[in-house]
Amino acid sequence: MNKIFRIHSSDNVAVALKDLKAGEMAAAGAASVTVREDIKSGHKVALRNIAPGENIIKYGFPIGTASAPVPAGAWVHTHNMKTRLGDLLEYSYHPSFQPLPAMSPRTFAGYRRKDGSVGIRNEVWILPTVGCVNGVVREIERQSQKFLTPGIDGVYSYTHPYGCSQLGEDLANTQKILVGLIRHPNAGAVLVVSLGCENNTLAQMKRAIGSYDEDRVKFLICQESEDEVADGVRLTGQLCRYAAQFRREPCAAGELTVGLKCGGSDGFSGITANPLVGAFSDRLVSQGGTTILTEVPEMFGAETLLMRRCRNRDVFEKTVALINDFKRYFISHHQKIDSNPSPGNKSGGITTLEEKSLGCVQKGGTAPVCDVLPYGGPAVRKGLNLLQAPGNDLVASAALAASGAHLVLFTTGRGTPFGCPVPTVKISSNSNLARHKSNWIDFDAGRLLSGVDMQTLSDEFFDRVLDIASGVKKAKSESLDKHDLAIFKDGITL
Secondary structure (H helix, E strand, O other): OOEOOOOOOOEEEEEEOOOOOOOOOOOOOOHHHHHHHHEEOOEEEOOEEEOOOOEEOOOOOEEEEEEEEEEEOOOEEOOOEEOOOOOOOOOOOOOOOOOOOOOOOOEEEEOOOEOOOOOOOEEEEEOOOOHHHHHHHHHHHHHHHHOOOOOEEEEEEEEEEOOOOHHHHHHHHHHHHHHHHOOOEEEEEOOOOOOOOOOOOOOHHHHHHOOOOOOEEEEEHHHHOOOOOHHHHHHHHHHHHHHHOOOOOEEHHOOOOEEEOOOOOOOOOOOHHHHHHHHHHHHHOOOEEEEEEHHHHHHHHOHHHHOOEEOHHHHHHHHHHHHHHHHHHHOOOOOOOOOOOOOHHHOOOOOOHHHHHHHHHEEEEEEOOEEEEOOOOOOOEEEEEEOOOOOOHHHHHHHHHHOOOOOOEEEOOOOOOOOOOEEEEEEEHHHHHHHHOOOOOOOOOHHHHHHHOOHHHHHHHHHHHHHHHHOOOOOOOHHHHHHHHOOOOOOOOO
């Protein structure tokens, strides 16, 4: 087994595939180097001498500059490297992409709803319009477990602290996320629970929802009920009977919408797990499916790769606004644009935001970018979409669900147990993590480092995702708590 991995022929650094000891020889193809110091697995080693101010090249692109002389064989990290990111940038449209070839459609077993949409779970959801009734919806959920039948995958409440003392965009964001979940086809039926005096009034919510099936969506105002729990349980019973009529049936894989997310990345994420998810995205899009890539701050430094793939100038302009608006958000709060990576990312070998971003965007594969979605906006165009949301795991995953993702593919090099309203499939970037946290990890992409080829692993992974969509398998996250609903907040609290 090679000790280091050079991703691109122009790279002047390589990734350590194992812990390296000072004095040992390490080779990556035609490049070889004597290691000058102990270097941890996943971290970078210089393949040649790099002068101060010279670009550090990884993935074939600059990921920062040397802040000090870096001799060949040295460890390259925060002590001798710095970001190149600055403030707002101007961009020009230079399209460079090829449409994906069409593929023969695969199928999965899904739930066809009365409006024609398809779900991969048949659950009954209980959603509070305001955090004041969180305890009520949890109790309604607890008492409603008696209504479960083999045809219903679960009764779940999703709690959050918002819906009151909010103004402007914050209140609109809360409504957008709740409306997206109310419309979500993974929910066979939904109970919406209001207190009665909050800013987020039920009348506003109904206007935001628009037309709806009165048998599928029901409402409860707690202040108007003598016993809100008893009334909520009664309504949930009605909703469970409605949801129980649906049965799984063959559906084209092209009807799937899949969210693409990473968290706790390490030095292997951009070599294994993220490219694997990118291959999945291309395969699903080639069958007429939909994927959604988010984490806008983790596009900084790699945004031009996405801009080149925008299908037309309008999508390009939306992508420019997506990037610069999020930079303005950082600047308005007097924060540095390059505040990422996290301490865990750095411990795993990632040094700069450019490095993290170049690995992150690989989850989007090579498909043209077909649309850019506002926070909470539904994915209506087939293909690869970009979504406005932060990098935070819980907030971004909830946003993906609200935009219609049936499930989220979540790559990680560090591991995380979290869940969100839809199944989150955890893909490890290294095999050690998959072995150590087998109760969290659904798929081991680290096998790409031990000789398994991408085509073989991609075939296996696509089959695994279809099995999870069909309910043949459950994502590991579905056995853990997934009740918290994280919603983006920017403004003041009254």
